[in-house]
Amino acid sequence: xxxxxxxxxxxxxxxxxxxxxxxxxxxxxxxxxxxxxxxxxxxxxxxxxxxxxxxxxxxxxxxxxxxxxxxxxxxxxxxxxxxxxxxxxxxxxxxxxxxxxxxxxxxxxxxxxxxxxxxxxxxxxxxxxxxxxxxxxxxxxxxxxxxxxxxxxxxxxxxxxxxxxxxxxxxxxxxxxxxxxxxxxxxxxxxxxxxxxxxxxxxxxxxxxxxxxxxxxxxxxxxxxxx
Ligand SMILES: *Cc1c(COP(=O)(O)O)cnc(C)c1O
Numbered sequence: 001x002x003x004x005x006x007x008x009x010x011x012x013x014x015x016x017x018x019x020x021x022x023x024x025x026x027x028x029x030x031x032x033x034x035x036x037x038x039x040x041x042x043x044x045x046x047x048x049x050x051x052x053x054x055x056x057x058x059x060x061x062x063x064x065x066x067x068x069x070x071x072x073x074x075x076x077x078x079x080x081x082x083x084x085x086x087x088x089x090x091x092x093x094x095x096x097x098x099x100x101x102x103x104x105x106x107x108x109x110x111x112x113x114x115x116x117x118x119x120x121x122x123x124x125x126x127x128x129x130x131x132x133x134x135x136x137x138x139x140x141x142x143x144x145x146x147x148x149x150x151x152x153x154x155x156x157x158x159x160x161x162x163x164x165x166x167x168x169x170x171x172x173x174x175x176x177x178x179x180x181x182x183x184x185x186x187x188x189x190x191x192x193x194x195x196x197x198x199x200x201x202x203x204x205x206x207x208x209x210x211x212x213x214x215x216x217x218x219x220x221x222x223x224x225x226x227x
Contacts, residue, residue: 002045003218004042004045004046004216004217004218005045005046005048005049007215007216007217008031008033008046008049008051008216009049011031011199011212011215011216012031014199014200015031015199015203015210018199018204019203021204022204024203028208029203029207029208029209029210030053030209030210031051031053031209031210031212032053032054032055032079032081032192032209032210032211032212033046033051033053033054033055033212033216034054034055034056034057034081034195034211034212034216035054035055035056035065035213035217036055036056036057036058036061036082036213036220037061037220038213038217038220039065040065040068040069042217043065043069046216047069047072047073047076052073052075052076052077053077053079053209054066054076054077054078054079055078055079055080055081055100055211055213056078056079056081056082057081057082059080059084059088059091059092059095060088062080062095062096063091063095066078066095077097077098078095078097078098079097079098079099079100080092080095080096080098080099080101081100081101081163081192081211082101083101083103083137084099084101084102084107086106086107086110089110089111089114090114090117090118092111093114093115093118093120093122094118096122097122097123098122098123098124098125098160099111099122099123099124099125100124100125100163100192101125101127101137101163102124102125102126102127102151102157102159103126103127103129103137103138103139105147105150108150108151108154108155108157109154109155111124111155111157112157115157121158122158123158123160124151124157124158124159124160125160125161125162125163125190125192126139126144126147126148126151126159126161126162126163126186126188127139127162127164128140128141128144128162128163128164128179128182129141129164130164130165130166130167130175130178130179131166131167131170131175138164138165141182144162144182144185144186145182145185145186148162148186148187148188149186159188160188160189161183161189161190161191161192161208161209162179162182162183162186162188162190162191163192163193164176164179164192164193165195172194172201172202173201173204173205176191176193176198176201176202176204176205176206176207177205179191179193179205179206180205180206183206189208190208190209191205191206191207191208191209192207192208192209192211193205193207193209193210194207194210194211195210195211195212195213196212196213196214196215199212199215
């Protein structure tokens with residue numbers, strides 16, 4: 001388990017190096033530890049090392065895993081980075097501090113209603129389908145700026161940035177550069193981009209948060225494996 005804390009130290013050093021190489025400040029890039037499929041015990045060495053920002057891609061899994069850890073570490077900041085169905089919105093608003101997968105009008109409206117109903121103030125990212133892939137979630141690039149404006153003006157959502165997952169197996173650099181341009185046009189400051197394979201590239205293109213799972217925790221167990 002201490003290997004996980006060592007991985008974090010190593011990654012933080014690589015993040016700092018990539019930041020400096022890009023003429024940026026290391027502290028301007030946050031590490032989100034992507035916990036999906038890994039059990040609560042795997043979180044403890046990271047929590048002991050001071051990590052507080054964690055990502056999950058499924059509401060049900062987060063609900064099973066985090067309330068007990070939060071009782072011990074009340075300042076955990078939980079991010080939803082996976083697709084959100086409207087019938088899970090109430091649970092998501094109760095569980096997460098940040099939702100990074102706002103990608104359509106209906107979910108934006110329901111999230112705003114739930115925040116009001118529960119008296120919760122969350123932060124949000126708009127997810128962009130940066131490679132315009134038919135099977136993938138996210139708002140299309142040409143609609144992004146208008147959608148951000150709409151979420152803010154009509155629903156009052158606190159949209160802090162954009163999030164993307166570039167197409168698999170392609171050079172991610174141009175996609176990260178496009179997300180950075182869209183964020184500037186939309187007037188949002190945060191860019192959630194870069195995963196275990198490409199976070200250094202993402203930092204060169206303005207990432208303010210990288211989302212790392214396997215580089216921290218090791219290879220994920222196959223889908224459907226028990227926690
Ligand atoms: C799983 C996941 C990650 C982390 O992926 P790794 O390649 O394991 O670092 C990041 N972002 C999203 C949206 C994910 O679903």
